[in-house]
Amino acid sequence: MSAILECNKLSKRYGTVEALNSVDLTIQPGKIVGLLGPNGSGKTTLIKLANGLLTPSEGELLIQGEKPGRVSHSLVSYLPERTSIPLWMTVDQLLDFYSDFYKDFQRTAAVQMLENLSINTKQKIKELSKGTREKVQLTMVMSRKALLYLLDEPIGGVDPAARDYILNTIISNYNPDASVIISTHLIADVEQVLDEVIFISKGLILLQSTVDEIREEKGVSVDALFREVFKC
Amino acid sequence: MTWSFQNDTPIYAQLIHTMKQQIVAGVYATGEKLPSVRDLAAEAGVNPNTMQRALTELEREGLMYSQRTAGRFVTEDRNMIEAAKKALAEEQVKRFLTAMTGLGYEISDIIALLEQEENKGDVSCQQS
Numbered sequence: 001m002s003a004i005l006e007c008n009k010l011s012k013r014y015g016t017v018e019a020l021n022s023v024d025l026t027i028q029p030g031k032i033v034g035l036l037g038p039n040g041s042g043k044t045t046l047i048k049l050a051n052g053l054l055t056p057s058e059g060e061l062l063i064q065g066e067k068p069g070r071v072s073h074s075l076v077s078y079l080p081e082r083t084s085i086p087l088w089m090t091v092d093q094l095l096d097f098y099s100d101f102y103k104d105f106q107r108t109a110a111v112q113m114l115e116n117l118s119i120n121t122k123q124k125i126k127e128l129s130k131g132t133r134e135k136v137q138l139t140m141v142m143s144r145k146a147l148l149y150l151l152d153e154p155i156g157g158v159d160p161a162a163r164d165y166i167l168n169t170i171i172s173n174y175n176p177d178a179s180v181i182i183s184t185h186l187i188a189d190v191e192q193v194l195d196e197v198i199f200i201s202k203g204l205i206l207l208q209s210t211v212d213e214i215r216e217e218k219g220v221s222v223d224a225l226f227r228e229v230f231k232c
Numbered sequence: 233m234t235w236s237f238q239n240d241t242p243i244y245a246q247l248i249h250t251m252k253q254q255i256v257a258g259v260y261a262t263g264e265k266l267p268s269v270r271d272l273a274a275e276a277g278v279n280p281n282t283m284q285r286a287l288t289e290l291e292r293e294g295l296m297y298s299q300r301t302a303g304r305f306v307t308e309d310r311n312m313i314e315a316a317k318k319a320l321a322e323e324q325v326k327r328f329l330t331a332m333t334g335l336g337y338e339i340s341d342i343i344a345l346l347e348q349e350e351n352k353g354d355v356s357c358q359q360s
Contacts, residue, residue: 032279164234164277171273174280192234192243192278212242212282221239 002065004029004148004179005050009059012045012203019045021203022059027196029147030176034190034222035183037200038230043183044081046200047150050181051078063148074103077146081153081183083133087126091119091136098140110143113169117162131158135166142169149180155189167193188223197222199229234277243278247286250276255295255306256317263308266296 007025011018020042027033035043048054049061052068063072085094091114098105114121117135125133134157141149155163163186170180171193184190191211199206206229214222237246254260266272266287273283287304290296294312298304307313332342 030281167277168234168274171277171280172270174270174273192237192282195279195281211279212244212285215240215242219240224239 003027003062004064005181006062006065007046007059008062010046010049010056010061011058012042012049012054013057018203020049023203023205025198025205025208027179027181029179030174031195032170032174032180032193033182034187034194034197035181035200036185036187036197036222036226041200042203043200044152045203047078047152047181047183050148050150051076075147077141077144077149079138079141079149079151079154083130083137085125085133085137085140088124090124091121094125094136094140095121098143102144104145105140106143106145110139113139113143117165131162134158135162138166142166142173145175147178149178151180151182153184154182155184155186163189187226188221191222194222199226201230234275244282244285244289247276247278247283248289251286251290252295252316252320255313256320260306262306262310262313264306265302266304266306268303 003026005025005027007023010020010023010025012020023042023046035046037043045054049056050063050068052072060067063075066072068076086097089097095107095110098110099107111121114136117139119128119132119136119139125136128136134154138151138154141151155166158166167190170182182190182194194211196208196210197214198208211222214220214225218225220228235247235250237243260266267275269284269287270280272287273280276283287296291298291304294309295307295316296304297307329339329342337345
């Protein structure tokens with residue numbers, strides 16, 4: 001089976017700052033992967049390269065064997081770290097927008113999720129709280145039947161109950177042909193949902209392993225290992 | 233409600249343990265059909281591949297079996313479940329004894345304490 005995402009000697013520089021330094025990485029289908037690293041380690045850069053918002057300085061990044069472009073945009077569902085849905089729309093209008101824009105958008109599933117989160121779809125997005133906006137956008141992103149979900153800090157701004165609901169959505173959306181990449185600092189919350197973890201630091205991949213391998217070999221949780229590796 | 237997990241052991245091993253407890257306690261009855269991997273994973277709040285791994289191991293141990301199209305079932309072999317129950321009990325006893333000997337108790341003291349506890353139990357039963 002071919003990899004969903006593949007990086008070969010991928011580098012990205014912003015001026016003289018090296019955000020990613022010759023990264024080699026492969027992500028297979030059917031995996032829920034945690035992209036973990038301290039602030040400024042290159043997580044968001046990697047995610048932005050994967051959906052074509054940035055272009056590599058050197059090396060390449062392939063989605064199902066192809067460079068990010070028209071084809072990959074229809075395969076990748078992306079949640080940016082900052083909410084970016086149009087504030088003037090109502091949630092209902094946003095549902096229309098997503099239905100028009102993405103062939104793989106499952107409106108019924110989205111409506112159901114919004115109902116479970118007690119979100120009134122008649123409301124304008126600008127009238128919603130920051131956490132609720134995040135929930136709305138995540139609902140849109142997760143309601144696409146994509147091959148790769150790129151979630152940049154999906155649970156940072158929402159309350160613990162919503163966090164559980166979101167993680168549960170990720171589990172019940174699980175599809176053996178698709179992969180999910182979650183970048184986050186809240187490792188303890190997501191650890192049990194992940195197959196694999198990638199530790200990234202200063203643009204380098206420090207480790208790629210499965211959660212249970214880490215627990216088996218080191219006898220500690222991923223959260224504890226992270227604290228040890230990135231001790232300040 | 234998701235299950236809770238210890239930090240120092242693999243999650244799949246903890247899933248195996250919890251599933252065994254549930255089978256022994258009759259949450260899933262002898263011969264009963266189990267929910268799908270995805271539903272079990274969602275219930276436990278864990279990765280579906282991790283749940284799959286735990287179920288495969290439970291099958292290998294004989295506590296569950298799959299039928300190609302019908303799904304996964306708890307074994308109908310009561311002896312097997314009884315044996316799993318005994319193994320879980322022995323593990324609990326061992327853990328308890330380790331904790332108690334750590335406090336400096338001898339086995340005979342521990343037995344005396346257990347008897348004392350049992351008598352207390354009788355008293356409260358009579359009162360109620």
